[in-house]
Amino acid sequence: MEELLNQVFAGLATGGIYASLALALVMIYQATQLVNFAQGEMAMFSTYIAWALIQTGVPYWATFFLTVVFSFLLGVAIQYLLLQRIRGQPVLALVVVFIGLLVIFNSLAGWIFTYTIKVFPSPFPAEPPFGQHYVSAHELGATAVTLVLIALLWAFFRFTSLGLAMRAVAQNPVSSRLVGIRVSQMLALGWGLAAAIGSIAGMMAAPIVFLDPNMMSGILLYAFAAALLGGIDSPGGAVFGGFLVGVLENLLGAFVVGNALKLVFALVIIVGVLLVRPSGIFGSVHVTRV
Amino acid sequence: MRVLHGINFGLAPGSVTALLGANGAGKTTTLRALCALVRSQGQITFDGQRIDRLATEDIVRLGIAHVPDGRGTFTHLTTEENLRLGAYVRHDKGEVAADVERVYGYFPRLKERRRQQAGTLSGGEQQMLALARALMLRPRLLLLDEPSFGLAPLLVQEFFKILGQINRSEGVGVLLVEQNAAIALELADHAYVIETGRIVLAGRTDEIKRNEAVRASYLGC
Amino acid sequence: MGTDIMSPIGSWRVFALAALIALACLLPFFISSYHVFQLTLVLVYAIALLGLNILTGYNGQISLGHGAFYAIGAYAAAILMDRFGVPYWLTVPVAGVLCLVVGFLFGLPALRLEGLYLALATFALGVSMPQLLKYKPFEPWTGGVQGIVIVKPDPPWHLPISPDQWLYFFVLAIAGAMFLLAWNLLRGRIGRALVAIRDHPIAASAMGVNTAMYKSLAFGVSAMYTGIAGALGAIAVQFVAPDSFTILLSISLFVGIVVGGLGSIGGALFGALFIEFVPNFAGQISKAAPWAIYGVFLIGLIFVMPMGINWAIRLGWARITSRRRTASAQ
Numbered sequence: 108m109e110e111l112l113n114q115v116f117a118g119l120a121t122g123g124i125y126a127s128l129a130l131a132l133v134m135i136y137q138a139t140q141l142v143n144f145a146q147g148e149m150a151m152f153s154t155y156i157a158w159a160l161i162q163t164g165v166p167y168w169a170t171f172f173l174t175v176v177f178s179f180l181l182g183v184a185i186q187y188l189l190l191q192r193i194r195g196q197p198v199l200a201l202v203v204v205f206i207g208l209l210v211i212f213n214s215l216a217g218w219i220f221t222y223t224i225k226v227f228p229s230p231f232p233a234e235p236p237f238g239q240h241y242v243s244a245h246e247l248g249a250t251a252v253t254l255v256l257i258a259l260l261w262a263f264f265r266f267t268s269l270g271l272a273m274r275a276v277a278q279n280p281v282s283s284r285l286v287g288i289r290v291s292q293m294l295a296l297g298w299g300l301a302a303a304i305g306s307i308a309g310m311m312a313a314p315i316v317f318l319d320p321n322m323m324s325g326i327l328l329y330a331f332a333a334a335l336l337g338g339i340d341s342p343g344g345a346v347f348g349g350f351l352v353g354v355l356e357n358l359l360g361a362f363v364v365g366n367a368l369k370l371v372f373a374l375v376i377i378v379g380v381l382l383v384r385p386s387g388i389f390g391s392v393h394v395t396r397v
Numbered sequence: 398m399r400v401l402h403g404i405n406f407g408l409a410p411g412s413v414t415a416l417l418g419a420n421g422a423g424k425t426t427t428l429r430a431l432c433a434l435v436r437s438q439g440q441i442t443f444d445g446q447r448i449d450r451l452a453t454e455d456i457v458r459l460g461i462a463h464v465p466d467g468r469g470t471f472t473h474l475t476t477e478e479n480l481r482l483g484a485y486v487r488h489d490k491g492e493v494a495a496d497v498e499r500v501y502g503y504f505p506r507l508k509e510r511r512r513q514q515a516g517t518l519s520g521g522e523q524q525m526l527a528l529a530r531a532l533m534l535r536p537r538l539l540l541l542d543e544p545s546f547g548l549a550p551l552l553v554q555e556f557f558k559i560l561g562q563i564n565r566s567e568g569v570g571v572l573l574v575e576q577n578a579a580i581a582l583e584l585a586d587h588a589y590v591i592e593t594g595r596i597v598l599a600g601r602t603d604e605i606k607r608n609e610a611v612r613a614s615y616l617g618c
Numbered sequence: 619m620g621t622d623i624m625s626p627i628g629s630w631r632v633f634a635l636a637a638l639i640a641l642a643c644l645l646p647f648f649i650s651s652y653h654v655f656q657l658t659l660v661l662v663y664a665i666a667l668l669g670l671n672i673l674t675g676y677n678g679q680i681s682l683g684h685g686a687f688y689a690i691g692a693y694a695a696a697i698l699m700d701r702f703g704v705p706y707w708l709t710v711p712v713a714g715v716l717c718l719v720v721g722f723l724f725g726l727p728a729l730r731l732e733g734l735y736l737a738l739a740t741f742a743l744g745v746s747m748p749q750l751l752k753y754k755p756f757e758p759w760t761g762g763v764q765g766i767v768i769v770k771p772d773p774p775w776h777l778p779i780s781p782d783q784w785l786y787f788f789v790l791a792i793a794g795a796m797f798l799l800a801w802n803l804l805r806g807r808i809g810r811a812l813v814a815i816r817d818h819p820i821a822a823s824a825m826g827v828n829t830a831m832y833k834s835l836a837f838g839v840s841a842m843y844t845g846i847a848g849a850l851g852a853i854a855v856q857f858v859a860p861d862s863f864t865i866l867l868s869i870s871l872f873v874g875i876v877v878g879g880l881g882s883i884g885g886a887l888f889g890a891l892f893i894e895f896v897p898n899f900a901g902q903i904s905k906a907a908p909w910a911i912y913g914v915f916l917i918g919l920i921f922v923m924p925m926g927i928n929w930a931i932r933l934g935w936a937r938i939t940s941r942r943r944t945a946s947a948q
Contacts, residue, residue: 178736
């Protein structure tokens with residue numbers, strides 16, 4: 108029983124990380140109908156920037172804030188400098204660019220920071236809270252951060268003019284132009300937000316998986332699985348999918364399959380969802396065309 | 398693909414002008430060209446300012462509101478969110494709430510459905526929503542593309558009555574593209590008839606209505 | 619083809635090809651064994667890239683996981699040689715047939731996935747492949763994390779050449795056959811059908827092209843090529859281990875076809891040279907440098923192509939079919 112609870116809470120914590128990254132993926136998908144293969148590497152790179160700031164003595168939460176801002180700007184830059192120029196090109200060209208970004212961020216991190224594994228601090232205390240031993244402080248904290256993030260995003264999209272404009276652009280770009288919304292600005296905003304969310308996911312993941320240039324590829328796969336499972340165009344679905352995948356991964360890993368096939372598990376979810384119900388649990392998109 | 402071959406016309410401020418013609422004549426394309434949704438060659442002047450090289454988003458900021466064919470409502474957003482978007486470019490945010498009420502004054506049915514998803518509204522209500530959203534801009538010129546399309550005759554009458562009210566009380570100019578020539582000519586001061594990308598007839602509505610060719614082809618009498 | 623040899627462009631091409639083949643045959647006797655080994659790998663990659671090109675360039679199905687088929691071919695060869703004592707030259711066709719079947723089977727569900735989603739699914743395959751290879755219950759065959767070591771074959775009939783040189787010629791002969799096969803397949807009806815399915819899928823099926831069959835076959839043939847390359851690669855490197863077949867291999871293959879040219883057969887050779895030698899040279903600067911270069915090339919090529927990626931594909935395609943067109947125009 109104790110083991111079960113341990114796994115569930117650990118699953119919720121990693122699930123929060125998957126949910127955050129899945130949210131970033133869904134945000135970009137909603138705005139552009141594109142899957143950002145480079146999301147994981149961008150998040151990893153941002154986490155390295157955070158690490159560098161911490162090394163120079165900047166306190167954790169200041170680093171957190173600066174990293175989020177930096178990532179936002181990075182996302183905006185990518186949209187304006189790269190993606191805006193290739194809008195309308197066929198899917199293959201876009202995939203090439205995304206893979207190019209993936210590879211560049213991975214190699215930049217390796218080049219600048221080397222491939223040796225680094226320790227990344229957690230802002231939460233080392234001892235488990237309230238003297239219990241089902242969930243560590245970091246797991247609880249990371250879950251809380253994820254939930255706060257989701258709440259903030261929800262409020263942003265629901266109550267602000269900018270959030271409304273972004274939703275409009277995602278649904279109907281032509282009508283959006285007719286009310287004067289500058290579509291490329293909204294796309295840049297979307298990319299910036301997605302990159303910022305990714306950086307938070309990275310900073311929450313790094314204390315658990317340790318910082319190295321390849322740390323996010325498995326997590327990205329899980330985020331894909333979560334986003335597809337929840338519905339690639341549904342932010343709520345992405346969050347639900349993330350937590351579900353996190354808990355399932357841990358439970359299956361601990362009690363059924365063992366940890367050796369975790370990535371294959373993600374593969375099975377991805378292929379399964381795409382074949383059986385491409386729109387996911389909460390989504391409404393027709394993923395396959397005629 | 399070149400659709401228009403030399404369109405030349407002007408609008409008097411605050412007037413209602415109808416653009417008539419059969420399907421595929423180029424009426425919708427003309428409206429789209431005015432808002433830079435399609436590329437065009439030539440000059441377009443609005444209130445003394447050339448706008449033909451501007452982007453759609455900037456043309457909107459000059460006070461031109463386009464109600465596209467198919468209505469272009471944001472179907473997954475609520476009625477009220479659609480209206481708020483209509484006022485997106487305005488700087489006087491304080492007035493927006495008052496304008497929402499004013500617009501509900503013209504379209505009481507929309508007020509009943511303010512929190513409903515726009516996609517669940519009937520065709521007639523969506524058309525009204527599209528016009529209402531355009532009004533939220535406080536436009537100086539309204540471009541309407543086939544507003545009567547797919548609407549029952551009673552609804553069409555109601556819609557055009559309100560449109561006339563708006564034109565008179567707010568002084569908003571209207572450029573109206575319509576296949577339903579009869580109802581368009583009821584409202585319009587001036588009319589142009591387009592055939593295969595060219596203007597073939599122009600003048601004041603009373604003249605147009607008396608024109609034999611128009612009566613035969615478009616008014617069915 | 620008779621009329622083409624008469625035309626000046628045609629005869630130039632034939633001459634260039636003959637010169638290239640002659641060079642390829644003579645080179646191993648003038649360079650070190652390590653360089654022979656490198657050239658062998660170039661040929662191996664060229665076969666793999668040819669396979670990927672058939673699927674992605676000609677048929678428009680994006681695969682980011684072709685390293686998986688390479689791995690299957692490689693492990694098939696290694697297991698057959700090491701566990702069952704099968705002679706090396708027999709493992710190659712076996713690996714080919716195995717991957718043809720596996721690829722075709724994979725192509726069936728892939729029929730339901732378009733563009734980005736197929737890329738996503740194959741990406742997932744590529745990322746998870748090492749885990750499958752390391753899986754404990756498979757260890758008696760796969761050798762687990764340590765992998766399998768293979769013995770390099772000796773030249774047959776007591777030929778007076780080194781094992782490296784023999785292997786090179788063996789691979790060269792197979793590569794030549796594979797290129798010829800691809801050239802024949804693609805310039806004819808099958809190639810046209812594949813391209814039609816890529817560009818106008820609805821029209822193609824309306825005209826009676828069995829889209830599903832062609833697409834699954836394209837997957838199968840593509841996997842077969844890459845599987846054969848994998849088997850040859852394993853024999854050349856004398857070693858297979860799970861971490862040789864990560865997503866980075868799939869990405870390398872992808873880079874290879876993009877850089878080499880998506881619509882051309884000859885481009886496979888150029889792409890193979892790129893992905894063999896860039897890591898070699900740039901890897902001396904830093905472990906990260908080759909990937910940075912790949913990334914810059916990928917993004918740069920998309921921006922530099924004047925009329926987009928489809929133009930580049932069509933250009934390559936036109937080069938292959940132009941012979942036939944000029945012949946039939948006369």
